[in-house]
Amino acid sequence: MSFQARPKVTIHEVAAAAGVSIKTVSRVIRDEPKASEATRQAVREAIRQLGYVPHASASALSSSVTPVVGLLSLSLTEPSMLRAGYEYRMSMQVGAFAACQAVGFGLSLVRLSEQDRSPHFTVLIDRVRRREIGGFLIPSPLCERKGLLPALRSAGAHFATISSPAGLHDGPSVVANDREAMRAMTQLVLQHGHRRIAFIRGNAGWRDAEQRYAGYVDALAAAGLTLDQTLVAQGAFAFDAGRQCGQHLLSLSRPPTAIIAASDDIAAGVMAVAHERGLNLPADLSVTGYDDTDMARKLWPALTTVHHPVEQMAEEATRRLVALMRPARHAEPSTPAQLELRGELVLRQSLAAPGRPAR
Template identity: 75%
Template sequence: MTKDLSRPTKITIHEVAAAAGVSIKTVSRVIRDEPKASEATRQAVRDAIKRLGYVPNAFASAMSSGVTPVVGLLSSGLSEPSILRVGYEYRMSLQSGAFDILQAAGFGLALVRLSESDQAHDFSGLIGRVRRREVGGFLITSPLCDRAGLVQALQAAKVPFATISSAAELHDGPSVVANDREAMCAMTRLILQFGHRRIGFIRGNAGWRDAEHRYAGYADAITGAGLPLDPALVFQGSFGFDAGRQGAQQLLALTPRPTAIIASSDDIAAGVLAVAHERGMSLPTDLSVTGYDDIDMARKLWPALTTIRQPVEQMAGEAARRLMALMRPVRHSEPAGPAQVELRSELVLRDSLTSAPG
């Protein structure tokens, strides 16, 4: 029988072990990211895997540990119009950041939408997914982590989970947040340095950690500069374009109107810019506008948006690492330090911010 040379020969773990000069068991340990191997040995195995093009069956390897190697990323049900069409890029960044870390460890990522049955008081539908081994644990983002009873139900059922952008007092398990308050305070101080004194602020969804911390940062900077915190300059909105439009219409109707408006998200800022353009304002000469998140749209707006870049991918990746430490503590040693980790955001200066007029 003639051998089919068109098909590539499948590299086996035996060949990797021979190329790296180690045992098959050691190769398996490195693939599974177990601690019983030196860094030099790990690197030799990784080099052999790369050189030979070996593709391990990561899913089967993870299943052998007795833990379902799939993490469920919770998303909201379609019945919540406030976030139905908002934040797609943010959610994609979360998915990408978590997926990269999980895939490298032989885990999969599943998007789990909270249905009406999942939202029962005991969240039995959600917990049932773990019992049926559809997923092994959950990543929960704001605002879902604030859903009444959710965290408590998962804790009672001993379901592993990690949260992203949750309040510090919500639970004592792994949680990753951004320094929203500090970052927004720094942005507001920068705007003050540009000479602005009437600075409007459009808030995100009431009660969400991100929104409350960003407003607190604005308030810190305003009061820290010895200025009154004028409620007329603050609009309670939500994280969306339409809220930005509504907030801009209200704030720009004031006499005197603000010379700068800080938006709690880039989507909100886009709504502000749209209203300003409709009013024939010269931007940023007549009005400076800033956002938060630095989604890709921010650089495409006119003028390009000064904003705050939130480390969304890193937040999701760190939360995934910490969740795996709960799910497989032998192979993924638990990170040292506090349960809640805070990552730093970065100010991004573009054309939408300039000195106050006059």
């Protein structure tokens, strides 16, 4: 069977879709001033819908800032973490790419190893000076790497963060309401009648992990319950960590009736252990997660979780970064530099009252 390559979208098609001339499309791509904001929006929307990829040199002519966003990614070396969070990272890439594509920018994935503790981060800064990258999109926990943001700031490099701790910097950042969302999840578990509720934490020190644990603690305190540290397990955002912590918690002389996991990967590990032990989920054990990955709906029973708007967070953070890189063309005065997006509860069959199957 033979396949024919999809024809490449041309600037002529973009012009026709936007109802403007080819010259106008070229001006918008190059960020030249001779086009109204309404025209720019029409051209950008046509570029996005058609999937048009401008020639890199065309959009680079108009500014000293290279039209390429570098998305920093943590290069994990721990074997149990190598395959963890793939869907999370892909969602982030999709969101960042959508924002870049809308304005004719490129997206480059930049790996930063766990061992890279350079106080000056010269490798990253050199990529800006060589005009390979115009600015960096930095998710947690990388944005908390000691010295990273000050080094970029001192070098005049643009950056925006995702899930950075409050007060880390006053530039563009997008976070989710992790603490509030996990508090709501814990309250939901309480409303189902559970009182012996365990919690498996994510990676120690990571902003998302700490905020989610804080939400669990908040909900217990609001319900007048004493925090039982024997029901709290330190894990990591990985399936294997969920298995290990699940084994420990389910081996307690008084095991929990519900386990709240700081991520869907962790929850999947817990559910695997529960099935191996012959437990009936959710009658014998309720399990909840966080992230709402595609895997969550494929587990059995399907996982009650929190929808984490990762793709939207990356898209919004990238838009703010682009506005910082080229304020004369892409800044939106009504758009705040810092934004919090809401996670929402997703109710599925893995949560029920103790001793009862899900409805």
